[in-house]
Amino acid sequence: MADLIVYGTPVSPFVRKVEAILADQGEDYDFENINIMDMPDWFLDISPARRIPVLRDKSIGEKGAAGTIADSSAICAYLDRKFEAGLYGASAFDTGRAVWLEEYADTELAQPVGMQLFRPILFPRMAGKKSDIETAKKTWNEILPKHFDYLEGALDGNNFFVGGRFSIADIAVGVQMTQLDLATGTPNAAKWPALVRHTEAMKLRPGFAENLVNCKKILDRFIPEKVDLT
Numbered sequence: 001m002a003d004l005i006v007y008g009t010p011v012s013p014f015v016r017k018v019e020a021i022l023a024d025q026g027e028d029y030d031f032e033n034i035n036i037m038d039m040p041d042w043f044l045d046i047s048p049a050r051r052i053p054v055l056r057d058k059s060i061g062e063k064g065a066a067g068t069i070a071d072s073s074a075i076c077a078y079l080d081r082k083f084e085a086g087l088y089g090a091s092a093f094d095t096g097r098a099v100w101l102e103e104y105a106d107t108e109l110a111q112p113v114g115m116q117l118f119r120p121i122l123f124p125r126m127a128g129k130k131s132d133i134e135t136a137k138k139t140w141n142e143i144l145p146k147h148f149d150y151l152e153g154a155l156d157g158n159n160f161f162v163g164g165r166f167s168i169a170d171i172a173v174g175v176q177m178t179q180l181d182l183a184t185g186t187p188n189a190a191k192w193p194a195l196v197r198h199t200e201a202m203k204l205r206p207g208f209a210e211n212l213v214n215c216k217k218i219l220d221r222f223i224p225e226k227v228d229l230t
């Protein structure tokens with residue numbers, strides 16, 4: 001039994017952020033699934049915003065809210081400090097850039113990726129209905145390209161977003177891009193070469209790879225093949 005417990009589902013990109021750090025650092029942790037459609041009362045007590053993930057560090061507290069931290073950004077900052085992972089930039093400016101890109105990915109990018117593409121494709125299928133392909137197509141063709149352009153520019157041909165090294169920015173953007181990949185694939189590599197290369201590289205990192213295997217086990221029966229949105 002590990003000291004750390006991650007509460008959530010692997011399919012959440014915000015849970016993937018946390019797993020990406022833990023597995024990359026080679027840290028043991030237990031995983032407890034939470035059904036977001038019907039969150040148990042004990043979970044709501046430790047997740048005031050009614051969101052996953054929540055982390056428990058049993059070395060701090062084993063019961064109730066003691067030892068728990070809600071929100072992926074807070075959890076990632078905690079894990080970085082606890083394991084001295086160095087994910088927040090080598091200089092003050094790099095810290096600012098990394099946290100900005102994390103924030104951008106968690107809000108500006110996550111909204112269309114999650115609410116306007118992943119959910120319209122997957123959630124109806126989970127209920128035995130047809131995907132809302134029209135909404136997903138509009139998101140893919142009209143909303144996401146400006147985000148891809150911004151991220152391609154932020155990479156500027158590099159392998160990492162900030163300071164030439166792996167940071168929380170790579171994790172936060174990578175979890176959203178892999179969410180897209182699970183639902184429909186990566187964007188056009190001819191238009192966004194650095195971004196697609198970055199996504200493919202993130203997928204190979206241990207933290208992402210283990211999480212994505214578990215996602216595919218859950219999702220494959222709902223997406224028998226990739227959906228073409230072009």
Ligand SMILES: N[C@@H](CCC(=O)N[C@@H](CS)C(=O)NCC(=O)O)C(=O)O
Binds near residue numbers: 014036070073
């Ligand atoms: N800012 C939060 C966002 C977490 C979030 O939105 N999680 C979604 C799952 S991907 C959730 O818990 N949704 C619950 C719901 O929609 O009721 C974080 O970074 O942890």
